[in-house]
Amino acid sequence: MDPLIKQILFALLTIFIVLNYGLIVQGIVRKIGARVGRRYGIPFYQPYIDIIKNYSKRTRISHGIMYYIAPVFRLTGGIGLLLFIPVIFGNNMFQNFSFSGDLLLILYFQFFGVLGMALGAAESGHPNSAIGVSRGLSQVTAYELPLTLGVLSLAVQYNTLNVSEIVAAQQGGILNWSFFTNPLASIALLLAFLAAMGRSPFDVVLAPQEIPIGPPTEFHSGFLGVLQLNRAIFPIAKLILFMNLLFGGATNWGELIIKTFFIYMWSVFVGVAFPRFRVDQSVRWYLGVPLIIGVAAVVVSKFF
Amino acid sequence: MSKEHTEKRIVYSPEGDPIEVNPLQDYFCEDLPEVHKASSIAILENFRNWARSRSLWVLGFGTGCGAIEMRPLMTPKFDAYRYGIQWRPTPRQADVFVVSGYLSVKTLKRVIRTYEQMQGPKYVMALGSCTINGGMYWDSYNTINRLDYYLPVDVYVAGCMPRPEALLAGFDQLKKIIREGRGEGYNKYAEEFAWYKANQKKIIKDWDMPDYNW
Amino acid sequence: MKEIIDRLQELYPIGDFKQQNKSLALITVDKDKAVDFITRLKNEEGFLHLSIITAVDWLEKNKFQLSYLINNPTTKNSFVVRVMIDRENAEMFSIHHLWEQAATYQRELKEMFGIDFPGSPGVDKPFILEGWHEIPPYRRDFDTKNYSEETYFPREGRTKNVPAEYMKQKLYPDE
Numbered sequence: 001m002d003p004l005i006k007q008i009l010f011a012l013l014t015i016f017i018v019l020n021y022g023l024i025v026q027g028i029v030r031k032i033g034a035r036v037g038r039r040y041g042i043p044f045y046q047p048y049i050d051i052i053k054n055y056s057k058r059t060r061i062s063h064g065i066m067y068y069i070a071p072v073f074r075l076t077g078g079i080g081l082l083l084f085i086p087v088i089f090g091n092n093m094f095q096n097f098s099f100s101g102d103l104l105l106i107l108y109f110q111f112f113g114v115l116g117m118a119l120g121a122a123e124s125g126h127p128n129s130a131i132g133v134s135r136g137l138s139q140v141t142a143y144e145l146p147l148t149l150g151v152l153s154l155a156v157q158y159n160t161l162n163v164s165e166i167v168a169a170q171q172g173g174i175l176n177w178s179f180f181t182n183p184l185a186s187i188a189l190l191l192a193f194l195a196a197m198g199r200s201p202f203d204v205v206l207a208p209q210e211i212p213i214g215p216p217t218e219f220h221s222g223f224l225g226v227l228q229l230n231r232a233i234f235p236i237a238k239l240i241l242f243m244n245l246l247f248g249g250a251t252n253w254g255e256l257i258i259k260t261f262f263i264y265m266w267s268v269f270v271g272v273a274f275p276r277f278r279v280d281q282s283v284r285w286y287l288g289v290p291l292i293i294g295v296a297a298v299v300v301s302k303f304f
Numbered sequence: 305m306s307k308e309h310t311e312k313r314i315v316y317s318p319e320g321d322p323i324e325v326n327p328l329q330d331y332f333c334e335d336l337p338e339v340h341k342a343s344s345i346a347i348l349e350n351f352r353n354w355a356r357s358r359s360l361w362v363l364g365f366g367t368g369c370g371a372i373e374m375r376p377l378m379t380p381k382f383d384a385y386r387y388g389i390q391w392r393p394t395p396r397q398a399d400v401f402v403v404s405g406y407l408s409v410k411t412l413k414r415v416i417r418t419y420e421q422m423q424g425p426k427y428v429m430a431l432g433s434c435t436i437n438g439g440m441y442w443d444s445y446n447t448i449n450r451l452d453y454y455l456p457v458d459v460y461v462a463g464c465m466p467r468p469e470a471l472l473a474g475f476d477q478l479k480k481i482i483r484e485g486r487g488e489g490y491n492k493y494a495e496e497f498a499w500y501k502a503n504q505k506k507i508i509k510d511w512d513m514p515d516y517n518w
Numbered sequence: 519m520k521e522i523i524d525r526l527q528e529l530y531p532i533g534d535f536k537q538q539n540k541s542l543a544l545i546t547v548d549k550d551k552a553v554d555f556i557t558r559l560k561n562e563e564g565f566l567h568l569s570i571i572t573a574v575d576w577l578e579k580n581k582f583q584l585s586y587l588i589n590n591p592t593t594k595n596s597f598v599v600r601v602m603i604d605r606e607n608a609e610m611f612s613i614h615h616l617w618e619q620a621a622t623y624q625r626e627l628k629e630m631f632g633i634d635f636p637g638s639p640g641v642d643k644p645f646i647l648e649g650w651h652e653i654p655p656y657r658r659d660f661d662t663k664n665y666s667e668e669t670y671f672p673r674e675g676r677t678k679n680v681p682a683e684y685m686k687q688k689l690y691p692d693e
Contacts (some may be wrong), residue, residue: 038380046359046388053399056352057338061333190422212393220396220423244505267480410648437673443663446647446654449670507669511650 009092011083016232018082019255019294020241022232023047029268036272038179044170051228061138063124070120071219071226077113078234081106085127085241086164088256089249090172090257095164103161106241110196113230114214119147132214135279136205139195143202147192149294153185154178154245157301167249184297186246190266195240195282196234197264219293221287239263256265307512332514337494340424342485349485354502356399357482358388360475366416368405369465370431376468389475393497394420398480404457405465406434406447412454413508419455420517424490427458427482429474432465439464453503456489519543519595522563530555552601553611556586560616565590565597573631577658580605582633586613595598603633612638613615617618630656 006046034041062068084102088094114136121129155161158169168178179186195202206214216227221252239260243249247263250256277285328334343349366374377384378391392398395418402468407415419428430451433439438449451457458471458481461474481487493500497516523535523545533546534554547555559565569587577585586599603610612635615623622645624635629645632654644650651662666672686693 034383034385039383040386042385042388049355049359049388051353056355057423057425061423071482113394190424217394218396410646413648437676438666438670442672442676443666445652445662446661446663447670449666449672453671503671509651 003256007093011059011081013088013098014094015082016080016095017253018087019229019236021223021229022236023051025236025261025264028234030263031266033071047228047232055057055222055226058063058240060221060223063218066118066119066123067218067223071121071223071230073116073120074113075226077109077111077116078230078237080112081109082233082240084109085244086167086249087240088253089164089167089244090252091251098162098164100162102163103151103155103166106163106224107148109156111140111144113234121193121215121218126217128213128217129215130210131211132205132217135211136215136280139202139204140284142283143192143195143290146188146286146290147196149291149298150185150189150192151245151296153182153188153297153301156298157182157185163244167244170248174248177246179246182297182301184240184293184300187245188290188297189242189246191293192250192286193238193263194267194270195286196238197267199267201270201274201277202272202282204282233296236260286303307510310337310512312368328330328514333518335517335518336516337420339491339494342488350483351376353483353485353487357479358489360387360389360400360478361392361398362389362400362402363418363422364379364393365392365395365401365415366431367415367466368410368434370402370404370496371463373431373464373468374402374404374470377471384472384475386477387472387479395419396423398422399425400427400429401455402429402431402471403435403451403457404431404480406432406439406441407451408446409448410446410505412448413513415516416454416508418506420445423481425487426490427478427487427490428455429459429461429478430457430462431474432463434464436460436462448507454477454500456492456500458487458489491513519597526555526558529558536635538598539606541593541595542598543595546600546602549601549603550608551585552599553613555601556588556613557616559588559597560598563590564592565595567591568613568620569596569679571608571613571627573633573656575605575656575658576602577605582608582631584610584633610635612636612641614638626662630654633659651689 024044026045026047027042030046031041032042083096084098084105086095086098086102093220118133118137121133154166159168160166161171164176170178170181198205216224219227240256240266242263243256243259247259312324315321316326322345325331343352344497362374364374366372374391378380395401399422401414401415401419401422406504417435419426423508428451430436434441434447435457436494437443438447441447442449459474459478461470463470478487488504520535520540520543523543524560526532529546530551533548533588533674534544536544536600538544560677565588566587569589570585571587572585574585581602582605584603586601587596588599589596601610608631612620612624614624614635614637621639621641624633624638625641625643627633629647629650634660635641643655647655652665655662663683
């Protein structure tokens with residue numbers, strides 16, 4: 001088979017697996033949340049039904065071109081991020097489209113969808129959307145600092161900008177993980193990870209009780225379906241990235257699922273334990289302790 | 305059509321150029337609703353109806369005293385989430401409009417606006433005797449008597465007020481209706497649009513919105 | 519409470535006095551002196567709190583009765599100051615300069631009874647009704663049942679039962 005076609009097929013397979021994994025994890029996490037609240041909870045396949053339902057709505061209305069494109073941008077952000085990350089270490093095909101400088105591209109791609117969504121939500125004209133977008137962008141600016149500093153620290157430590165090489169350097173035992181070899185960068189990254197997942201206490205963007213659901217307020221039917229697909233893929237892509245950076249990557253899908261599930265649980269546990277920050281509190285918090293840890297991580301890995 | 309916000313006016317751009325604005329044409333869409341036929345492939349439509357019935361997103365808009373009966377459905381005791389019923393804060397994403405109790409004329413106007421912003425197929429569930437025949441407010445000067453003159457109602461839940469269990473039974477009935485493919489209330493609304501609008505305009509005296517709020 | 523009235527009796531023409539209970543008394547004051555009297559109660563006697571302004575429609579006497587419920591938070595006493603005004607072109611002096619919230623009550627009275635309070639802020643703006651074209655709905659000559667039947671499409675076959683009798687018939691049909 002032509003290697004390019006094979007590569008494309010494997011990319012589609014990656015998307016398919018990650019999509020299903022994301023939807024099921026979403027359902028399971030909501031089920032766990034319900035059980036914690038002593039409810040029976042939704043069936044774990046409820047996210048699938050919701051997406052089918054949204055796609056089978058018969059009417060949809062538009063607010064303009066950007067409104068149409070925004071969900072596509074968002075989904076592109078999610079899928080793009082996923083495809084530039086080497087998913088399975090040591091498997092040539094599931095490296096997908098990662099290349100030697102992919103770390104920088106990944107950092108950029110995380111915010112691609114947010115920006116597209118900002119344009120689309122602004123065009124929908126709903127005040128809650130505008131508030132949600134402005135909150136989201138200010139929080140992104142805040143948590144980007146510890147995130148970037150942590151990533152830079154790792155780049156300095158391993159002397160590379162290639163995620164695959166970072167993963168390769170961590171092989172050979174748990175104590176080789178960056179989580180243990182570079183704890184400062186790990187702390188900064190894991191704190192930034194909380195806001196990147198958008199769960200409480202950093203869910204200022206969707207803020208269900210304040211600005212009903214923020215940016216996607218006006219999105220419905222198929223538009224919402226696309227956003228829901230992204231909501232399944234994007235967090236998993238981020239999880240895989242953090243797994244690669246800090247926890248030694250995965251050599252097969254089973255390992256990937258176990259590791260990402262536990263990293264996801266980190267944000268879920270913090271989420272159920274802490275109530276939501278106001279947006280100014282969240283921004284200030286990220287400019288405090290996590291930023292200092294991030295700076296320290298860079299300094300330590302450069303000079304020690 | 306007397307309110308300020310629907311009148312023609314001139315606004316000024318940041319450069320100081322005057323821009324003439326006719327809100328009803330510029331800010332609203334004047335199209336009327338259309339009938340949307342179900343797909344002719346039976347198996348596809350059945351599958352879709354199954355999905356619709358398993359994922360009912362309720363609009364969180366409490367109109368009367370019945371709003372308080374919806375809240376227990378989220379609690380561990382009743383837990384409507386296990387039936388695929390969820391609450392959405394925005395009409396765009398909602399499928400079911402639960403009209404919970406009496407409707408004053410003022411509320412009815414908002415209810416109509418909200419209902420028309422929902423995307424089809426959409427369903428209306430009416431709670432309490434107030435929406436059926438006026439209930440204890442049957443001779444009041446500002447509450448309506450029969451909801452089905454203004455909106456197409458799919459399911460009535462009788463009682464004053466119905467308990468949360470009755471609501472669950474109502475949702476069950478609604479699911480049955482949807483699965484049988486009879487949940488076409490919004491098509492009925494589009495077909496008999498003139499009649500519904502005449503009834504609505506008869507009681508809403510200061511009509512200051514377009515005929516259909518997209 | 520009686521002693522306050524006795525003291526003020528010389529200054530103001532106070533009509534009926536009725537001690538309703540230990541801490542509530544009803545008094546009737548002329549329309550022209552009412553605002554003066556309430557001002558005096560507020561400034562000198564410590565009745566600092568306006569609880570409510572409401573109206574009663576005396577259709578047979580062709581009068582409106584306005585009731586100002588004012589309260590003394592230290593002694594926990596309340597007065598209901600009642601003012602009778604004509605039903606035709608009903609008009610009363612505004613007291614929004616004493617209590618700001620009075621403007622809201624007066625706006626409601628204007629809408630529901632058609633009693634005008636010249637000078638009260640926003641008194642002509644609609645309060646809760648939208649686009650009301652009939653006579654004010656709380657007036658007793660407004661037939662609310664008739665209006666409802668003409669306007670709101672009553673459902674045929676609606677019946678009424680007295681619950682006690684109905685249940686008796688259901689449960690013990692022989693008695």
